[in-house]
Amino acid sequence: MNISLTFKNFEPSDHLKQYARKRFEKLIKYADTGNAELQINMSVEKFRHIAEVSLAGDNMNMSAVEESEDMYSSIDLVLDKMSAQVRKTREKDKDRRRARDTVRQEDVAALAGFDAEDMDAASGPVIVQADTYTPKPMMADEAAMQLDTFKYDFLVFRNAETERVNVIYRRKTGEYGLIDPGMYE
Secondary structure (H helix, E strand, O other): OEEEEEEEOOOOOHHHHHHHHHHHHHHHHHHOOOOOEEEEEEEEEOOEEEEEEEEEOOOOEEEEEEEEOOHHHHHHHHHHHHHHHHHHHHHHHHHHHHHHHHOOHHHHHHHHOOOHHHOEOOOEOOOOOOOOOOOOEEOHHHHHHHHHHHOOOEEEEEEOOOOOEEEEEEOOOOOEEEEOHHHHO
8 A cells, every 4th residue: 555645835744744644544444455546635725724635446446625724634524535435435345245145056045945955056956846737717806816815925827818827926015916928929
């Protein structure tokens, strides 16, 4: 990690340089960037003390500017801004990793209703039971009433209007969904 300090329109004290380095080294720990560059530009214009910081790393580019009547305050304010940006970026990265890692074979098996041992990566899921079912002809309204009466999650039926096999299912909202495979022909 390389931290470079630049000063404009004033001569800095050693204490100010040490203060800035010490404060931003904490930020570097949380930034988690191996070969990052941190550029700190400090300037004084009349009574305004301006601190401008830019961080450029592997997958991270961010900057912040703050001004106040005291350079130490400006450093603290810009550090707070940068910390918030780094935190937000880290949280996004964590969320992306979590989303990517959540869909694993065990999760897919659990969602499908199988145990992880029942699934072999090479052969796929194992069918443990097979039923035969002759779908009865009925209207979609009747199928919804029957689905509600028997507390099923879904019902396969032959649509009396279209003569095609349909599936009606209960959604999480309590409403019903209808799958008509021939609807898109």
